[in-house]
Structure formats: structure tokens, C-alpha cells
Amino acid sequence: MKLITFAVPCYNSAVYMNKCIDSLLEGGEDIEIILIDDGSKDETGSIADGYAKKYPGIVRAIHQENSGHGEGVNQGLRNAKGLYFKVVDSDDWVDRQSLFKVMAKLKEFAAMSEPVDMLITNYVYEHVEDSTSFTQQYYGTFPEDRIFSWEEVGRFKPTQYLLMHSVIYKTEILKKSGVELPKHTFYVDNIFVYNPLPEVKTIYYLNTDLYRYFIGRSDQSVNEKVMLKRINQQLRVTRLMMEAHDLESLKKTQPKLASYMLRYLSMMMAVSTVLLSVDGSYKAILKQKALWSFLKKNNPVTYRKIKYSSLGGMTNMPGRVGRKITVDAYRIARRLYKFN
Numbered sequence: 001m002k003l004i005t006f007a008v009p010c011y012n013s014a015v016y017m018n019k020c021i022d023s024l025l026e027g028g029e030d031i032e033i034i035l036i037d038d039g040s041k042d043e044t045g046s047i048a049d050g051y052a053k054k055y056p057g058i059v060r061a062i063h064q065e066n067s068g069h070g071e072g073v074n075q076g077l078r079n080a081k082g083l084y085f086k087v088v089d090s091d092d093w094v095d096r097q098s099l100f101k102v103m104a105k106l107k108e109f110a111a112m113s114e115p116v117d118m119l120i121t122n123y124v125y126e127h128v129e130d131s132t133s134f135t136q137q138y139y140g141t142f143p144e145d146r147i148f149s150w151e152e153v154g155r156f157k158p159t160q161y162l163l164m165h166s167v168i169y170k171t172e173i174l175k176k177s178g179v180e181l182p183k184h185t186f187y188v189d190n191i192f193v194y195n196p197l198p199e200v201k202t203i204y205y206l207n208t209d210l211y212r213y214f215i216g217r218s219d220q221s222v223n224e225k226v227m228l229k230r231i232n233q234q235l236r237v238t239r240l241m242m243e244a245h246d247l248e249s250l251k252k253t254q255p256k257l258a259s260y261m262l263r264y265l266s267m268m269m270a271v272s273t274v275l276l277s278v279d280g281s282y283k284a285i286l287k288q289k290a291l292w293s294f295l296k297k298n299n300p301v302t303y304r305k306i307k308y309s310s311l312g313g314m315t316n317m318p319g320r321v322g323r324k325i326t327v328d329a330y331r332i333a334r335r336l337y338k339f340n
């Protein structure tokens with residue numbers, strides 16, 4: 001069995017996918033790379049086939065009709081043979097020395113009778129527009145150099161969330177959770193990270209900057225203008241996450257995990273609400289009200305907790321003045337943290 005499967009969904013990625021794949025190949029024979037060509041119209045498919053031919057024991061190429069990033073992840077998981085599973089976007093890459101550290105740790109886990117459920121590493125935002133970077137670390141929040149549970153997790157800082165960039169799940173955990181990402185929908189990486197969390201019992205934090213996230217291209221899914229065009233997909237993902245778990249029931253057995261997942265859901269509500277405020281149109285405000293009504297109807301307790309939290313209160317202020325304050329605060333945060 002391979003130690004880890006790297007799934008790389010690719011769509012029209014010919015210009016930049018080589019850097020991603022070459023960085024993963026540094027992992028050697030213990031890794032598996034699955035390249036999923038999502039009906040690309042450029043040379044992506046032939047590049048994937050070229051790597052599969054050159055590295056037959058490591059790289060596999062899968063070609064599918066255009067179905068979106070989520071189905072690419074689904075294909076990777078269905079075909080994964082690695083003990084662990086990680087998604088790497090085709091325009092991102094991994095750090096060589098950090099990859100060596102990760103592989104060494106995974107070898108330790110593989111030798112255990114019960115391998116660790118989830119490995120967490122740092123990630124780095126590489127900003128294309130001004131050649132700056134921001135590293136998201138988790139020291140102080142997670143114990144280091146030992147296996148731990150959710151109940152040993154400390155307080156998350158305002159910018160700290162577990163994103164696709166930072167998590168490496170045991171493949172068995174993902175399959176046990178039944179996570180299935182919707183087709184033709186962006187922002188599904190949130191579902192991929194969020195939905196399986198209650199299945200995770202053991203965690204290890206490796207304080208190394210593994211994932212390099214390239215941000216700032218005008219066509220990226222997290223670009224503000226692109227997100228506004230795709231707001232219905234953002235809303236769909238947020239609703240699916242609302243329905244995924246009963247956080248009040250989870251709180252009885254795993255209170256710290258339930259608290260974190262509530263925080264994550266609050267962030268998703270905040271992103272959706274802010275974007276609709278940025279739009280500001282009559283239709284957008286109706287969608288904003290409908291989103292909050294949906295949460296209130298499906299889980300009134302979670303609704304109250306999110307609405308009256310600092311994040312919920314700051315991003316869901318009533319009226320034109322309230323929305324203007326929300327948008328102004330968002331603009332300031334965007335300049336400071338360059339998250340899209």
C-alpha cells in the first residue's frame with residue numbers, strides 16, 4: 001500500500017500543472033499521484049498521460065467529462081490506494097523539505113496498529129500581485145510532537161481554520177464519513193474538510209509549511225468578482241454544510257469539536273452574507289434573508305448562536321447602514337490579510 005494518495009483535479013491546467021506535479025514527485029515511490037483531467041480543452045490531458053507513462057508506479061491519469069472540481073476529488077478518493085489522502089490543486093504546490101518531513105511522519109503512523117486519523121500542517125498564501133506571502137500556522141492551538149484528541153485542542157485564533165490546504169485525512173476516515181462532493185459546484189473544499197471531522201478521533205500537528213497556495217490570479221475561484229458571479233454555488237455549499245451535522249447532539253460527546261464546527265459554519269455564513277452585501281442588489285438582499293431563514297428553520301439553536309456571535313453580528317447588520325459597515329470592515333480585512 002502507498003503511504004499517501006495525492007489527488008490533483010485539473011481543468012485547463014497546462015500552463016502551471018507541471019510545477020505542482022514535479023513538487024509531489026519528490027515524495028518518491030511511497031506516494032501515489034492521481035491526475036484527474038476534468039474535460040480540459042487545452043493540453044492538460046496529454047500532459048497527465050505523459051506523467052503517467054513516465055512514472056507508471058506513481059502517477060495515474062483519469063479522464064472525465066467536465067463535472068467540476070468536486071467530482072475530481074470524488075474520483076481521486078474512489079481510486080485512492082494510499083493509507084492517507086490529500087487534495088492538491090493543480091496551480092498549487094508543496095514544499096520539498098516539508099514533504100520529506102510529512103512522509104517520515106506518515107511512515108511512523110503506518111507502523112502503528114491504529115494509524116492517526118488526521119495530520120495537520122501549515123500552509124502558505126503566495127500572493128502573485130505583490131510577491132508577498134502569509135503563513136497560517138497552528139502552534140499554540142494544537143499540541144506539538146504528540147498524538148492528541150479534540151478535547152486537547154486550545155483556542156483558535158481569528159484567522160485559524162482547518163482548510164483543504166492544511167489537512168491530510170486517513171483515507172479510511174473519508175470513506176467512512178461518506179463525504180461526496182456535488183458536481184459543477186465551486187467551494188466544495190469546505191465540505192471536504194468539514195463533513196468528515198466527527199469521524200476523526202486522533203490528530204497530529206506537524207509544524208511545517210507544506211502547502212503553497214497561489215493566490216491573486218483574476219480567474220481564481222476565490223477572486224471577489226468571480227465569487228460574486230458564483231454566489232449561488234457558495235450558498236449551496238453553505239446550506240449543505242448546515243444540513244450535514246446536528247451540532248447540538250455532537251456537543252454532548254465532543255464539545256470542543258462541536259464548538260469548532262460551529263465556528264466554521266459561522267465563517268461560511270459570514271462569507272456568504274458579506275458577498276451578498278457587497279453585491280447590494282435587491283435580489284442579493286433577498287438571498288441573504290433567505291439564507292438566514294433557512295438556518296433558522298433547520299436549526300434554530302445554531303441560528304441563534306451564529307447570529308449573536310461576534311462574527312455573525314458584525315456581518316449581518318440590518319439595513320443599508322449596517323450593510324455598509326459590514327462591507328467597509330470586509331474591505332479593511334481584505335487589505336490586511338489578502339485572502340482573495
